[in-house]
Amino acid sequence: MESIKQRLSVYEQRTVCRMATLLDPRFKKSGFQHSSNAEQAATCFENELANFPVKETASNQPVAPDSSLLDTLFDFLGERSMNKFVNSRVDAILTKKQYLERAIVGQDIDPLLWMKVNQTDFPAIGSLFAKYLCIPATSxxxxxxxxxxxxxxxxxxxxxxxxxxxxxxxxxxxxxxx
Missing domain, CATH: 1.20.5 (Single alpha-helices involved in coiled-coils or other helix-helix interfaces)
Structure with a gap:
């Protein structure tokens, strides 16, 4: 086991391997031997999420207030939601936190199938799965x-x-x- 740890520890320092380990719901941060490598992977993960192009969905778009209700007491809420500022860095931090705080799944679970089931919860992570988990483990x-x-x-x-x-x-x- 010691020989395997020594031989494979080099891969823990490579960005692609870090991202693939972190993205795998069977491992996440617990798949790393060194916590510093796990933290660097989490930082890289956050940066990738922050640079991910955000697709506007119906739930993200503000709804215009009904004109018959304009004179109500709660008009300020409609105005706030219309002027809401979207910050990709904050969204990336929240998505990363939500993903990493989810429980680690069993070893018999297929990571790609897991992502397919959880695609609605993590739409931005789906593209990262395709980018990093499509790489074959061996040649x-x-x-x-x-x-x-x-x-x-x-x-x-x-x-x-x-x-x-x-x-x-x-x-x-x-x-x-x-």
Whole structure:
């Protein structure tokens, strides 16, 4: 275990790995060996959320007060909501806090499925999931593809068309993996 910790601790300092660990609802901040790396990941997470383009939804847009109720006692509330200032940094801090305070899910839960279920609670985090959790954990699959390409494309088979190579490499993938 000590050897694994030493070998993998380097990855904890890389931004992409930090973000992927923090975004995974099975780990969040508890997935880090060093708390300083967890805090740096949270800061990076907040910055990404603050720079995320905000989509205006019906709930974010102020509703104009009904003209028949203009002379009521509560007109000031309508005016305040119309003049409400949106601050992306504050929204990012609140979203980060809400996400990190949610309970860590079980190890058998698929993070992408979890995000699909919780998309309405965290719409900005969904794009970060797509950005950071789509990266394969290993390069085994790509190595297999390169190896297979080396077997197909040789000095004797230099006249293969690109279309045929793609068919051999990518469309028949399931047949040679089994």
């Amino acid at each position: 085994v699959e790509s190595e297999r593809t390169f190896s297979k390409a080396g077997q197909i494309i040789s000095e004797r088979r230099t006249r293969l068309k690109e279309k045929n190579i793609n068919i051999l490499l990518f469309l028949n993938r399931n047949s040679w993996l089994k």
